[in-house]
Amino acid sequence: MMNMDAITSLPSNQCIKIFIQRDFSEGTAVKFQNKFPPELRGKVEESQFQSTINTINEIYGEAESLSMRTYCESCFACLTAYLAYLCMDTYYEKCLKKVKRYIEDQNKTIYVPHGIMLVDPVERGLRTLEVCLLNEANHR
Amino acid sequence: MSGRGNSYSVPVVPVTTDPIPVRIESLKNKSNMTKTVRKYEVFPGKNKFYCNGRIMMAKQSGIFYLTCSLIVVTTGLFFGFDCVYLAVHVTPAIPAIGAVLFIFVMSTLFRTSFSDPGVIPRSTPDEAAEIEKQVEVPNTNSPGTYRPPPRTREVVVKGQVIKLKYCFTCKIFRPPRASHCSLCDNCVERFDHHCPWVGNCVGKRNYRYFYLFILSLSVLCIYIFACVLTHLILRAQQDNFLNALKSSPASIVEAVICFFSVWSIIGLAGFHTYLATSEQTTNEDIKGSFTSKRGQDNFNPYSKGSIIKNCMTVLCGPTVPSLLDRRGYVVP
Numbered sequence: 001m002m003n004m005d006a007i008t009s010l011p012s013n014q015c016i017k018i019f020i021q022r023d024f025s026e027g028t029a030v031k032f033q034n035k036f037p038p039e040l041r042g043k044v045e046e047s048q049f050q051s052t053i054n055t056i057n058e059i060y061g062e063a064e065s066l067s068m069r070t071y072c073e074s075c076f077a078c079l080t081a082y083l084a085y086l087c088m089d090t091y092y093e094k095c096l097k098k099v100k101r102y103i104e105d106q107n108k109t110i111y112v113p114h115g116i117m118l119v120d121p122v123e124r125g126l127r128t129l130e131v132c133l134l135n136e137a138n139h140r
Numbered sequence: 141m142s143g144r145g146n147s148y149s150v151p152v153v154p155v156t157t158d159p160i161p162v163r164i165e166s167l168k169n170k171s172n173m174t175k176t177v178r179k180y181e182v183f184p185g186k187n188k189f190y191c192n193g194r195i196m197m198a199k200q201s202g203i204f205y206l207t208c209s210l211i212v213v214t215t216g217l218f219f220g221f222d223c224v225y226l227a228v229h230v231t232p233a234i235p236a237i238g239a240v241l242f243i244f245v246m247s248t249l250f251r252t253s254f255s256d257p258g259v260i261p262r263s264t265p266d267e268a269a270e271i272e273k274q275v276e277v278p279n280t281n282s283p284g285t286y287r288p289p290p291r292t293r294e295v296v297v298k299g300q301v302i303k304l305k306y307c308f309t310c311k312i313f314r315p316p317r318a319s320h321c322s323l324c325d326n327c328v329e330r331f332d333h334h335c336p337w338v339g340n341c342v343g344k345r346n347y348r349y350f351y352l353f354i355l356s357l358s359v360l361c362i363y364i365f366a367c368v369l370t371h372l373i374l375r376a377q378q379d380n381f382l383n384a385l386k387s388s389p390a391s392i393v394e395a396v397i398c399f400f401s402v403w404s405i406i407g408l409a410g411f412h413t414y415l416a417t418s419e420q421t422t423n424e425d426i427k428g429s430f431t432s433k434r435g436q437d438n439f440n441p442y443s444k445g446s447i448i449k450n451c452m453t454v455l456c457g458p459t460v461p462s463l464l465d466r467r468g469y470v471v472p
Binding site for chain 1: 154243244248251260261263264267296298300304311315316317329347352415441453455456458459461463
């Protein structure tokens with residue numbers, strides 16, 4: 001009998017999960033609250049966690065900004081009757097890939113050694129940033 | 141034996157490397173085949189998917205085919221009858237401009253109808269449980285009764301208090317400006333309205349295509365109407381008007397279709413121009429969310445301040461990719 005938990009890279013449903021919610025104080029742009037959750041106290045430093053969240057928010061901020069690059073990209077796509085979108089990745093998609101790489105790197109170097117795993121918000125529909133406590137069983 | 145006789149038998153043990161995990165173990169009972177299911181096949185909303193999940197539309201899309209046929213038939217008649225005459229007697233630029241307009245109209249129509257309008261994926265069971273847990277804590281005095289999770293949460297967006305509503309279907313607190321479409325059974329970000337003419341919801345991801353569609357369609361309508369009139373008048377100069385109509389009956393059909401549809405299309409284009417410049421959705425405008433009637437301090441926190449900035453944000457702002465991952469595989 002194969003143990004599914006051993007082969008999937010996602011943690012099982014047995015661990016405690018903390019959900020970092022979206023911060024809507026500046027509008028509907030993607031941004032997560034950087035309040036330090038009390039369950040992480042003692043596992044990781046507050047400043048480290050906040051720095052991770054701030055960096056993630058910065059990348060999302062870049063993606064959502066109305067810069068010259070976004071403007072030119074949209075105008076160019078419009079001129080090709082939006083057929084250009086069939087062949088190229090938008091700047092937003094590139095930023096999302098950057099977030100994914102950043103989170104993977106942070107997990108590998110900082111969080112997983114302390115028994116924590118961050119889930120890329122894109123896997124949760126950009127609703128929330130899930131933080132899994134890997135070593136603790138969920139006594140529900 | 142010397143020399144090459146250095147042969148030693150290495151026991152060959154077959155090494156099973158199985159890099160591809162068994163996807164659905166429960167189906168082992170049915171057969172020993174692995175079955176891969178794409179996420180669009182198990183999508184909880186009422187949308188219909190085509191082309192292996194690449195195209196996403198509402199359940200009832202009959203009127204969309206009507207829209208398509210009207211545009212294609214009218215433009216077809218235009219190219220077949222009026223352009224033939226006008227290209228020769230006026231300028232060949234007329235069919236060229238017509239072709240460019242037609243391609244733009246169809247492209248924006250297909251983009252509006254086939255793309256994900258900004259559907260918010262439903263919450264995972266853990267998230268839903270977490271929200272329920274947040275409610276149970278204050279309810280310790282009545283453990284037997286079940287109270288549904290709180291319906292609203294208040295946030296302050298740029299100084300304006302906005303109530304976030306809880307969606308019982310999707311089990312999430314809807315972000316600001318999102319709304320649940322009952323026809324598609326999804327929460328959609330920056331929900332504008334559900335348009336039966338395009339067979340899809342209009343939301344954050346496809347609003348600009350919808351706007352450009354109705355704008356270009358009104359231009360196309362007026363263009364065809366003007367060309368038809370020019371054609372008939374030119375013919376009437378050589379002959380009388382009745383004979384001109386008899387020689388080109390298709391022009392009458394086009395003129396009628398254009399005349400009756402242009403008013404509503406221009407009206408809609410004007411209305412959406414107003415919405416885009418004030419950074420509002422149809423939903424917010426109808427509810428009067430940001431009018432001064434609701435209170436002196438009521439204002440639209442999403443507006444960028446100026447008409448040009450609002451337009452640029454709506455039309456040239458960043459495009460979020462679809463959050464649904466329709467063609468991804470379901471991992472049990």
